[in-house]
Amino acid sequence: xxxxxxxxxxxxxxxxxxxxxxxxxxxxxxxxxxxxxxxxxxxxxxxxxxxxxxxxxxxxxxxxxxxxxxxxxxxxxxxxxxxxxxxxxxxxxxxxxxxxxxxxxxxxxxxxxxxxxxxxxxxxxxxxxxxxxxxxxxxxxxxxxxx
Amino acid sequence: xxxxxxxxxxxxxxxxxxxxxxxxxxxxxxxxxxxxxxxxxxxxxxxxxxxxxxxxxxxxxxxxxxxxxxxxxxxxxxxxxxxxxxxxxxxxxxxxxxxxxxxxxxxxxxxxxxxxxxxxxxxxxxxxxxxxxxxxxxxxxxxxxxxxxxxxxxxxxxxxxxxxxx
Numbered sequence: 001x002x003x004x005x006x007x008x009x010x011x012x013x014x015x016x017x018x019x020x021x022x023x024x025x026x027x028x029x030x031x032x033x034x035x036x037x038x039x040x041x042x043x044x045x046x047x048x049x050x051x052x053x054x055x056x057x058x059x060x061x062x063x064x065x066x067x068x069x070x071x072x073x074x075x076x077x078x079x080x081x082x083x084x085x086x087x088x089x090x091x092x093x094x095x096x097x098x099x100x101x102x103x104x105x106x107x108x109x110x111x112x113x114x115x116x117x118x119x120x121x122x123x124x125x126x127x128x129x130x131x132x133x134x135x136x137x138x139x140x141x142x143x144x145x146x147x
Numbered sequence: 148x149x150x151x152x153x154x155x156x157x158x159x160x161x162x163x164x165x166x167x168x169x170x171x172x173x174x175x176x177x178x179x180x181x182x183x184x185x186x187x188x189x190x191x192x193x194x195x196x197x198x199x200x201x202x203x204x205x206x207x208x209x210x211x212x213x214x215x216x217x218x219x220x221x222x223x224x225x226x227x228x229x230x231x232x233x234x235x236x237x238x239x240x241x242x243x244x245x246x247x248x249x250x251x252x253x254x255x256x257x258x259x260x261x262x263x264x265x266x267x268x269x270x271x272x273x274x275x276x277x278x279x280x281x282x283x284x285x286x287x288x289x290x291x292x293x294x295x296x297x298x299x300x301x302x303x304x305x306x307x308x309x310x311x312x313x
Contacts (some may be wrong), residue, residue, distance in 0.1 A: 019173070019176045019180050020172075020173065020176045022176075022179075022180055022184075023175075023176040023179045023180060026179065026183060029221055064234060065233040065234055068167045072308070076293050084301055101229050101231070101287075102232070103229065103231040103232050104230070110220050125228075125230040125233065125290070125291060125294060126233040127228035127229065127230060127233040128291060128293055128294060129233075140199055
């Protein structure tokens with residue numbers, strides 16, 4: 001009987017903790033690892049995967065989707081890029097000049113050589129954004145606020 | 148040392164207050180998780196889904212599980228975050244999945260000119276049931292699958308239209 005009770009208590013605590021964690025991660029902020037080097041040298045300046053940067057992503061920007069040029073944003077599946085064009089602006093890509101449609105944005109990685117971004121597949125809807133990066137939190141020697 | 152005694156008196160009350168607040172906080176978190184990941188109710192209005200949905204507004208129950216497992220199929224009514232305004236949600240019907248070829252009339256009032264498209268990978272084609280009064284994929288093109296946020300289950304208000312949506 002004691003073991004069953006203990007198991008039940010632990011399950012309840014884990015469930016509650018999980019729900020609170022999910023709520024905070026959806027509405028407030030979360031920490032995500034940066035994969036790949038498409039944002040070098042801002043994130044992951046060296047190609048050693050043991051030292052991936054972890055960044056703090058804030059979710060308050062999702063209330064009204066107001067972003068500025070230069071914001072680093074996170075998409076679903078941990079895709080992290082910098083906003084270079086806001087709706088209505090004109091972007092000159094490799095071959096021609098494109099206007100960013102309403103409700104979309106033009107994103108590019110800082111490492112232009114190895115980054116799949118809007119230069120490849122065009123402007124991305126703002127609705128796909130899942131948060132804005134505010135700073136690096138790991139490893140400790142690289143803790144900083146994002147410019 | 149009287150203030151120490153007052154502090155001790157208030158400690159019991161403070162602890163109880165904190166407990167009540169934490170119960171409310173946990174309840175709100177549960178509501179958030181249910182609303183975002185399981186099932187939620189939405190008020191939809193507008194002419195774009197006539198005659199399926201009413202002009203003056205309906206309340207429908209939408210579930211948020213199918214799109215996470217890729218179970219959105221042809222003919223489903225889905226809640227989509229608008230690609231032209233990310234603060235708005237639109238309700239439309241899925242008429243094409245990735246790889247499908249569709250043809251639609253560029254201007255339904257005038258009539259014959261028909262455009263044919265293939266829905267690219269990772270996108271869906273959404274259209275309102277009321278072709279004459281709906282801005283949908285015929286205007287802004289196929290939308291990314293990840294913009295879908297829920298699938299409509301059934302209508303709960305007004306009561307005389309309670310039931311599944313077809």
